Amino acid sequence: MASTATTADAGPVFHLEEEHAHAEGSSTMLGFWLYLMSDCLIFAMLFAAFGVLGGNYAAGPAPKDLFDLGLVAVNTTMLLLSSITYGFAMLTMVKGRVGATQAWLGVTMLFGLAFLSIELYEFAHMIHEGATPQRSAFLSSFFTLVGTHGLHVTFGIVWMVTLMIQVARYGLIEANRRRLMCLSMFWHFLDVVWIGVFTFVYLMGTLR
Amino acid sequence: MSAHDHADHADHGHGGAAHGSLKGYLIGFFLSVILTAIPFWLVMDGVIDNKQATAVIIMAFAAVQIIVHMIFFLHMTPASEGGWSMLALIFTVILVVIVLSGSLWVMYHLNANMMPGLHEMQQMP
Numbered sequence: 001m002a003s004t005a006t007t008a009d010a011g012p013v014f015h016l017e018e019e020h021a022h023a024e025g026s027s028t029m030l031g032f033w034l035y036l037m038s039d040c041l042i043f044a045m046l047f048a049a050f051g052v053l054g055g056n057y058a059a060g061p062a063p064k065d066l067f068d069l070g071l072v073a074v075n076t077t078m079l080l081l082s083s084i085t086y087g088f089a090m091l092t093m094v095k096g097r098v099g100a101t102q103a104w105l106g107v108t109m110l111f112g113l114a115f116l117s118i119e120l121y122e123f124a125h126m127i128h129e130g131a132t133p134q135r136s137a138f139l140s141s142f143f144t145l146v147g148t149h150g151l152h153v154t155f156g157i158v159w160m161v162t163l164m165i166q167v168a169r170y171g172l173i174e175a176n177r178r179r180l181m182c183l184s185m186f187w188h189f190l191d192v193v194w195i196g197v198f199t200f201v202y203l204m205g206t207l208r
Numbered sequence: 209m210s211a212h213d214h215a216d217h218a219d220h221g222h223g224g225a226a227h228g229s230l231k232g233y234l235i236g237f238f239l240s241v242i243l244t245a246i247p248f249w250l251v252m253d254g255v256i257d258n259k260q261a262t263a264v265i266i267m268a269f270a271a272v273q274i275i276v277h278m279i280f281f282l283h284m285t286p287a288s289e290g291g292w293s294m295l296a297l298i299f300t301v302i303l304v305v306i307v308l309s310g311s312l313w314v315m316y317h318l319n320a321n322m323m324p325g326l327h328e329m330q331q332m333p
Contacts, residue, residue, distance in 0.1 A: 029289065029293075030289045030292055030293060033289070033293045033296060033297075034296055037296050037297065037299075037300040040300050040304065041300065041303060041304070041307075044303070044304040044307045044308060045307060047308060048307050048308050048311035048312070049311075051308065051311060051312050052311055052312065052315040069248065069251065069252050070252075072248075073244075073248050073252075076244055076248075077244075080237070080240055080241065080244065083237070083240075083277075083281055084233055084234075084236075084237040087228065087233035087236075087237075087281060088230075088233070090227050090228070091227065091228070091229070091230055091233070093227075094227050181227075185282060188277060188281040188282050189282070191277060191281070192274055192277045192278070192282075195244075195270050195273050195274055195277070196270065196274075198244075199247065199266055199267060199269075199270035200270075203247055203248070203251045203266050204263055204266065204267075206251055207251060207259045207262055207263055208259075
């Protein structure tokens with residue numbers, strides 16, 4: 001601490017004088033991962049709410065009366081296929097093939113839209129049968145949890161369209177590659193959340 | 209596979225983010241299909257009579273499938289981002305376990321103990 005006296009004349013320095021430079025976007029992936037982890041906590045809360053309230057039917061319809069597991073299986077297949085096609089988009093992106101990347105993104109988007117359509121059909125069917133979010137605590141927590149996941153998929157599709165336009169205009173430039181990698185993490189993360197949804201909500205709800 | 213990886217790193221060496229390989233994605237997809245199909249089959253066809261056992265088995269399948277997705281689709285390795293993403297993941301998993309197990313445990317006991325008239329009925333002759 002002898003050097004403190006000598007530098008005291010110039011005033012104390014509380015920061016690193018020379019921070020080594022970071023390349024632009026070098027911390028984006030870690031930052032986006034941290035966002036995904038916080039998103040994971042949102043879903044954990046909603047899963048916990050469903051776990052607590054999922055058996056409170058208020059003499060209303062139970063999961064066994066409402067869920068069509070065949071439809072859920074088709075839905076799960078759509079999301080799983082969209083995951084692998086997004087993987088193919090990433091592989092073609094690495095090779096710098098713009099056309100193939102766009103094509104795979106388009107296929108992914110179609111699978112995402114199919115997933116959303118089936119989910120909206122299911123919701124509409126349930127509401128038509130009187131199983132609205134207001135009916136019971138089970139239905140409130142069900143619509144909140146599955147609806148939040150569906151909303152994430154919706155925004156993922158909006159993001160995908162945005163990036164397809166970006167790639168069409170500017171090509172696979174460094175910034176676009178970074179954005180596509182972030183969306184890749186987001187999209188695969190949504191598939192991971194869906195594993196929890198179909199297991200805990202649909203399959204275990206039907207068992208209950 | 210190694211030649212392909214080298215080509216990837218040559219033009220994309222920065223950032224340290226992995227993209228995976230075609231083989232990795234296909235293995236992940238194949239495993240996911242199996243790990244999804246078996247729980248649906250178990251529940252839809254009622255293969256196991258014991259519901260508790262079925263629930264435990266499909267939860268185990270879900271846990272394995274989540275790990276498969278983490279490895280083959282999200283390319284999580286202990287070394288990615290200098291270990292920080294794994295640290296964040298572990299922290300999140302701990303929080304998720306606390307939230308889920310705590311909520312279910314506390315609310316189950318609350319439900320069981322606060323059932324109106326339950327204790328009075330038991331004490332009746």
